[in-house]
Amino acid sequence: MEVIRAEYKGKICTLHVGGMKRQTVSCGGHTSPPFLSTPYQRPLLALEVYDVILPDQNQYLKKIWSAEDFISRIKKAESYSPDVLCLRFISASPDVNIAAEGQPAELLIQAKAVTDLPLIITGCGDNTKDEEMLPLLSDEMKDENVLLGVATEENYRMLAVSCSVNDHSLIAETPLDLSLAKQLNILIQNMGLPVERIVMHHATAALGYGLEYCYSILEKSRLAALEGDHMLSSVMLNFVGQESWKTREAQKSEQLGINWETVTALAYIEGGADIIVLDHPECLIRLRALLDQWT
Amino acid sequence: MMTGLQIYNQLPKTNCRKCGFPTCLAFAMAISQRRVSPDNCPDISSEAEKLLSEAMRPPMNKIKFGLKHNEMEIGGEEVLYRHERTFYHQPALALLLSDTVSLEELKDAIETIRDMDFELLGEIFKIDMLAIKNDSRNPDIFSECAHLARDFPLLLISEDIDSVRKARSVLKDQIPIILGDSSEEWIEFAHNADSVLVIRGSSLDELAQKSKQVQSHHFNNIILYPEVKNIKEALVTFSSSREMAIKSNCQSLGFPLLGRAGKDLVIAAHFICKYAGIIILETTDYEELLTLMTLRFNIYSDPRKPLMMEPKLYEIGKPGENSPVLVTTNFALTYHMVHSEIVTSHVPCFLLITASDGLSVLSAWAADKFSSEIITKSIKNSRIEDKVSHRKIIIPGCVASLKMKLETESGWEALIGPGDAPMIPQFLKAHWV
Numbered sequence: 001m002e003v004i005r006a007e008y009k010g011k012i013c014t015l016h017v018g019g020m021k022r023q024t025v026s027c028g029g030h031t032s033p034p035f036l037s038t039p040y041q042r043p044l045l046a047l048e049v050y051d052v053i054l055p056d057q058n059q060y061l062k063k064i065w066s067a068e069d070f071i072s073r074i075k076k077a078e079s080y081s082p083d084v085l086c087l088r089f090i091s092a093s094p095d096v097n098i099a100a101e102g103q104p105a106e107l108l109i110q111a112k113a114v115t116d117l118p119l120i121i122t123g124c125g126d127n128t129k130d131e132e133m134l135p136l137l138s139d140e141m142k143d144e145n146v147l148l149g150v151a152t153e154e155n156y157r158m159l160a161v162s163c164s165v166n167d168h169s170l171i172a173e174t175p176l177d178l179s180l181a182k183q184l185n186i187l188i189q190n191m192g193l194p195v196e197r198i199v200m201h202h203a204t205a206a207l208g209y210g211l212e213y214c215y216s217i218l219e220k221s222r223l224a225a226l227e228g229d230h231m232l233s234s235v236m237l238n239f240v241g242q243e244s245w246k247t248r249e250a251q252k253s254e255q256l257g258i259n260w261e262t263v264t265a266l267a268y269i270e271g272g273a274d275i276i277v278l279d280h281p282e283c284l285i286r287l288r289a290l291l292d293q294w295t
Numbered sequence: 296m297m298t299g300l301q302i303y304n305q306l307p308k309t310n311c312r313k314c315g316f317p318t319c320l321a322f323a324m325a326i327s328q329r330r331v332s333p334d335n336c337p338d339i340s341s342e343a344e345k346l347l348s349e350a351m352r353p354p355m356n357k358i359k360f361g362l363k364h365n366e367m368e369i370g371g372e373e374v375l376y377r378h379e380r381t382f383y384h385q386p387a388l389a390l391l392l393s394d395t396v397s398l399e400e401l402k403d404a405i406e407t408i409r410d411m412d413f414e415l416l417g418e419i420f421k422i423d424m425l426a427i428k429n430d431s432r433n434p435d436i437f438s439e440c441a442h443l444a445r446d447f448p449l450l451l452i453s454e455d456i457d458s459v460r461k462a463r464s465v466l467k468d469q470i471p472i473i474l475g476d477s478s479e480e481w482i483e484f485a486h487n488a489d490s491v492l493v494i495r496g497s498s499l500d501e502l503a504q505k506s507k508q509v510q511s512h513h514f515n516n517i518i519l520y521p522e523v524k525n526i527k528e529a530l531v532t533f534s535s536s537r538e539m540a541i542k543s544n545c546q547s548l549g550f551p552l553l554g555r556a557g558k559d560l561v562i563a564a565h566f567i568c569k570y571a572g573i574i575i576l577e578t579t580d581y582e583e584l585l586t587l588m589t590l591r592f593n594i595y596s597d598p599r600k601p602l603m604m605e606p607k608l609y610e611i612g613k614p615g616e617n618s619p620v621l622v623t624t625n626f627a628l629t630y631h632m633v634h635s636e637i638v639t640s641h642v643p644c645f646l647l648i649t650a651s652d653g654l655s656v657l658s659a660w661a662a663d664k665f666s667s668e669i670i671t672k673s674i675k676n677s678r679i680e681d682k683v684s685h686r687k688i689i690i691p692g693c694v695a696s697l698k699m700k701l702e703t704e705s706g707w708e709a710l711i712g713p714g715d716a717p718m719i720p721q722f723l724k725a726h727w728v
């Protein structure tokens with residue numbers, strides 16, 4: 001029997017993260033829906049390290065990550081060999097009033113010296129603050145090809161220019177709407193950063209908390225790109241850890257939290273995500289075991 | 296499947312309206328969306344009717360099994376991606392039990408499974424079915440186990456037809472599924488014994504061939520089981536099978552698929568997303584099952600209509616004139632999360648639900664569907680002002696910016712609640728009791 005499958009004329013961009021003396025990894029480049037072409041470029045699994053541990057952080061994550069300072073946490077994360085390390089500078093947020101061990105830029109100088117993993121560097125989520133802080137961090141990492149974020153409709157200009165001059169890539173976030181995503185990609189491209197260097201974040205919801213909307217938007221986004229919409233052909237990322245550990249289930253038991261994060265991640269991988277940012281090392285281990293069989 | 300225009304070309308094109316539609320084209324569109332059947336047009340030629348019915352036949356058969364009068368259905372799917380319409384029949388999760396354990400142990404295991412409740416958005420779900428495996432290879436033991444588990448829809452796994460025969464004979468009140476062999480003897484048995492037969496094959500070719508052969512015996516009650524070596528093969532085989540059935544109208548593959556996830560949560564989750572109709576699981580771990588049930592609930596929810604609550608005033612516990620008043624949107628998920636935390640707090644409350652198109656708090660706020668006007672209107676319409684003596688309303692923490700305007704418009708004081716529902720009990724204790 002001849003198996004007839006849909007053929008696609010579009011292609012997803014290939015994204016590289018890392019460079020210079022830093023390790024380099026890549027993702028994307030697909031010409032078919034998730035995992036259906038061979039060989040298939042597997043998604044990247046990132047582990048997230050926060051510059052400060054917030055008091056309302058999930059208790060089980062606290063147990064894993066809080067006993068040590070930022071640099072020790074980075075070393076610990078590195079010991080699990082994630083594909084990418086995600087450094088999150090949350091202390092800059094106006095809502096956070098615990099001081100980090102130093103200014104973000106100072107912390108980053110120390111951090112980059114202790115690890116040669118490719119890096120994702122994210123801010124605190126406050127548009128104004130991030131617009132100020134992220135360009136400084138971007139300068140600090142010049143030519144090391146990090147993935148910076150998160151840019152929104154409000155603050156993309158500075159961030160796009162900064163990534164463009166320092167040769168980084170940028171995460172662009174829009175709330176589950178392909179026309180908004182496309183529009184932001186176009187705006188960023190107009191600032192000099194091509195779609196190949198943009199990573200779309202179509203919002204992330206945890207399992208049981210609106211996951212189905214995000215799952216479907218990923219599928220739609222990927223299909224639109226494969227059908228030829230070049231402005232949507234950027235790779236896609238989901239912040240799975242952050243959302244999963246906020247849930248009621250993840251407050252109840254660590255194992256349930258791990259299940260929640262793992263299965264949320266799996267759903268987004270099925271939907272077409274190319275980069276998954278995780279918070280619990282056990283999830284990294286389980287997903288890697290799966291991807292090893294898969295690709 | 297045919298497009299609206301192709302269907303239109305088969306119709307009389309007189310626009311006589313006898314079908315209840317203003318034009319033949321409108322009727323054709325309705326057929327293509329499966330809202331009406333072609334024979335609603337009295338003037339359609341018999342060839343055209345035959346052609347259309349054949350073309351509009353669902354690309355995947357629906358299979359019924361389980362307890363009589365309470366049958367389960369799987370299959371009947373029409374799309375590859377849920378956003379194209381919806382997925383209709385969620386995969387059945389079958390927990391695997393072996394017939395080599397003692398009857399006592401089996402009884403306990405069944406009781407434990409029976410007692411498991413999974414609450415999702417206020418609705419209680421149970422484990423769908425059990426799979427019993429004839430490891431003993433003994434027909435008597437196998438049938439005794441089947442008899443013990445007979446209140447559950449059953450999947451009987453055995454390579455020994457005598458065992459299956461015997462087990463089938465003690466299951467009067469259900470249509471079981473049989474996973475054994477697919478030779479003539481088994482087909483005939485399943486056919487006569489009103490059972491569903493699982494057809495196994497190591498490639499799509501083999502499955503398609505066997506399926507054709509079974510159907511030539513006028514037996515359609517089958518499920519296909521691609522015996523794959525690993526997850527990668529599973530993905531390719533399951534996806535190809537679904538795509539062939541739906542896009543190429545390949546009738547031999549137009550049946551639900553069975554996947555074996557073993558003890559692996561992640562593979563089970565994969566099968567939920569990608570196209571299994573039945574998943575055999577070797578776990579009775581509550582937390583794993585809850586995770587899978589939630590994923591299935593999400594993926595099989597209908598994207599065409601978000602689950603909504605009726606916008607009105609809800610009383611939780613027995614609230615009185617001094618009880619707290621909270622407000623949120625009518626998205627079912629939001630409502631249930633807030634509701635369950637209020638219940639946990641043991642503080643009787645009034646919960647005011649606004650008409651916000653079934654959107655979550657921030658989505659509704661961003662779309663101007665959870666504005667100070669809308670909240671004020673809900674306050675007035677709900678008559679909450681007659682029920683409480685105070686004028687304080689707790690709003691979700693993530694929309695703190697509504698406070699000023701809401702206070703001016705409604706005359707109520709707005710208390711900014713926590714951003715996350717799990718903090719509500721603590722908040723109520725600190726600010727109210």
Ligand code: B12
Nearest residue numbers: 175204210623629654655656657658661662691712715716
């Ligand atoms: C799923 C989703 C959607 C779905 C809608 C699903 C639905 N039925 O609501 C869709 C795709 C339709 C959607 C659309 C939009 N969305 Co939307 N969406 C989300 C997403 C991913 C999850 C939302 C969700 O389901 N949350 C779960 C529910 C339970 O949360 P909740 O209602 O807030 O309730 C919690 C708390 O608020 C609290 N709580 C609730 N009620 C109460 C009451 C009291 C008294 C208290 C104390 C606490 C409390 O408890 C709950 C549990 O903790 C979020 C991002 C995210 N990860 O959260 C974005 C998000 C909410 N969306 C956003 C936006 C902007 C939109 C759009 C305007 C985009 C657009 N232009 O189209 C539209 C608006 C709707 C429209 N015009 O149709 C933004 C809002 C940003 C902002 N701050 O304004 C978000 C945050 C994404 C982002 N980061 O940009 N969205």
Ligand code: SF4
Nearest residue numbers: 310311312314319336
């Ligand atoms: S009844 Fe038949 S002929 Fe008349 S309008 Fe409807 S489709 Fe056309």
